[in-house]
Amino acid sequence: MDASVIVVGAGPAGLMLAGELRLAGAGVILLERLLQPSGESRGLGFTARTMEVFDQRGLLPRFGEIETGTMGHFGGLPLDLGCLDGRQEAAKVVPQSATERVLESWATELGAEIRRGHEFVGLDDSGDAVAVRVHGPEGEYVLHASYLVGCDGGRGKVRKAAEFDFPGTEATAELLLADIRGIELPRRVAGASVSGGMVMSAPMGDGVSRVILSERGAPPQRRTTPPEFSEVADAWKRLTGADISGAEPIWVSAFTDAARQVTQYRRGRVLLAGDAAHIHLPAGGQGMNTSIQDSVNLGWKLAAVVRRSAPERLLDTYHDERHPVGQRLLTNARAQGLLILGGGDMQPLRDVLSELMDYPDVRRHLAAMVSGLEIRYDMGEGRHPLLGLRMPHLDLTVGGRATGSTELLRPGRGVLLDLADNDQLRRRAADWSARIDIVTARAPEVPESGPLAGTSALLLRPDGHVCWTAPGSHGDLRGALARWFGPPATTSGTRG
Template sequence: MEQQVVIAGGGPVGLWLAAELRLSGVSVTVVEERVDIDQRSKALTIHPRTIEILASRGAHKPFLAEGLPIPGGHFAMLDDRLDFRALETPFPYTLALPQARTEELLEEHALALGVTIVRGHRVTGFSEHAESVTVHVEGLDESYELQAAFIIGCDGSRSTVRTAAGIDFVGTPSTVLGWLGDVTLDRPPHPGFSTFGPRGGVMVAPLPGGQYRVVGVSPDSLTTEWPGDLTLEELRAKTVAITGEDFGMRNPVWLSRFGNATRLAAQYRRGRVLLAGDAAHQHFPAGGVGMNVGIQDAHNLGWKLASTLRGWGPDHLLDTYHAERHPIGAQLIEHSRAQTALMTGFTPEGIDLRSLFSKMLATQPALNKALSERLTALAVSYPAPDRSAHSLTGSHAPDLAFTGSEKRLFSRLRPDSYLLLDLTAGALACRTRPGLAVHTATLDRPPAAWASVRATVVRPDGHVAWAGSDEDDTVLSAAVDRALAATHRTAAR
């Protein structure tokens, strides 16, 4: 059977995207070069918006069961931390879970939906045609081709797909080398330990199995020269220089350096080629946002690509993927660079800047909340089509509660349809069409911004496509029809 979509890369981004496509009935093959999941977990943090995304597909419970909830996060290793407890979400915390386990859970989710995952094979290139793509794959014993409608590069910062498509990856080279070690600590510090001074900064985070991640930067991190592979002796020496002790460090399972090379793909879509995750953006891993932004890329792309292939999405819909997510990639780069500057402020001036900013976070709740919403992606809002649009348009909808129902909004979202919420107690005429589900209800204790809303169209990814508050049912009904004319193809292909 011809595969409609081939995804290069079977990490968290590729796996979530594949699952989204399968939920909409699209056939998918994921080609992953690694034979086994890499047990060296680059990412440890799942942010609140990502948990919401998992919850919108009913896939969040295993992550909640295994992840360690942490009610805050750090910004540039400042002494005063971000407080997530005031965030407007059912999940006001991050989950600490090694990327290897995240991948295992996402792979189980994808396989249960019928995704084909081919391990030990790699995409080497492709040939694009008017109506299809021929994907070239190198297997364990032979090379072969897959036919697809689209190919998606989820294959990391050195993306073969991006390179083959000729998409520029614009940015700056690495000038900072952070370091980390996953080790056993006989005398671990208190939870959430972090320290920073003229000699550098160190954070320590617990890992499953009694291990700890020791991660830091130091003045000698400011280099463009590769100093060689990190050793346990070097990690110990750096940690002692900064903290005064080594915490009984021994038995390393992973030692690594990481740079601040920063790049953004010029295009997230070129014809039948699309990019997501690290293939689209590369940055210093500050705040644990990388994997999360990649999964959010996939969540934006999945339903748009599926609705295009299924024939009910309008022609321009797939182009909105770049229009919406490229600016988010640029924001990611901005705050990663800002954190990098603060994390390498070893001079007296840098120390004072850090101290000032840290005190502001501790004493100004509005600033703390604004940064928390940005770091966790809860602040992401896509541009409205025009100035007359409702203020909620483009924002992501909260997990609204409905009177007399235990099911909240997230559990009603589907990847294969928009959701029309009729909040008029049934005054709107019933509408049926492909790619649309309708729910008539009243809101239970709605947030202030939603108190006057009488109808809304929510996208499959949970963002508001349209909202209306007009008290005249006839006017409101006409506005709903105009909204659906913009979100859906007027006639099936």
């Protein structure tokens, strides 16, 4: 084997996956056809859930000062995300190029091998391993690995080579995008309707503005190259009357409202993550954030399987957990597309939805949906309010030292959090101490009411989701440990 895992595509999903795999001790080679990072900024900013994910890996300081806020939108209608409880707010303007720089630095520090200028050509899944054909600077060669993961985007070759089904809806509209410098534009909110179509504009910092437009009735084009900036400027003038042709184009692109999702996220030894598995209208920047979270869900599971500490069936939970999330994303993105692109025909719906969003329950429901904070995985029967959800930050004292649940997740391992100094509990978990951290802690400020009230112990997966609690889970601790971390070993020991 040349590596335990080969990842194709050095975008946010591929880089995050490479880092997660290395954090869990799996060897990885990441293939990227481009010789240099593109510098493109398709995705802007992070949802509150992605901010939590980066925080639990200690990555937030690497981004420098991040502007955060609570205001977002749903289909262009203002939505205050501050109605949700959470430690993190959404990050406003972080270019995707900056995200890729941070994640690439992190992954390479952990030992990931990134091969730029090496393009995926084809594969052969023998059932026991996968052979990957690659075209590099010196010609074609073959790599062998236990698993291959396609993170190469909506037009990626891995999905096609492995013959994944990719059903969905065809594009009905095309949107043109340009990041421009040298001209001041008034801010236009997402989905601002004008005669003939939709326009939006927003500052991105450093004198750069982003414009997006769609002309109603213009059929989507099958493009193989980005549009010329003159095409964007001409359409902007037709729609708004303003001339932006004198601006300096930094990046120009086009996309559509097509919505597709693979029917399964894994076929044999080939898996997909990010846009390779799901495409949709990029409403509210959810695509990149969902892609990063796909990789966080997959990374520790794939590493456990290739390191033989967990059975292969653990990989089935990747599809089981992330496919519904992708399905939910496509549903809300299509709904937002109708509101943004529907013009005057959609105004009655916008008016009714605006009224509904004045109700706190509706506002919380939509905010949780677009921020990713509603995601709950199936952990079996149980009544604890946190079971299946991501662990909220909890201040802790461990061995006389102040820390928190977020910090305990930094190493990318599972955590058994013993809040009651229960020696019997720790002994039951000792056979898994090589794979999880068993931590005895005090939580001095747990409210008497709320999701953690009366909780004496929690088992956290490496992605931060709560998979067992005491009290509240119907199954025993050893059953939960075996399900998520493999059969018991003989090595034992605890920390705390």
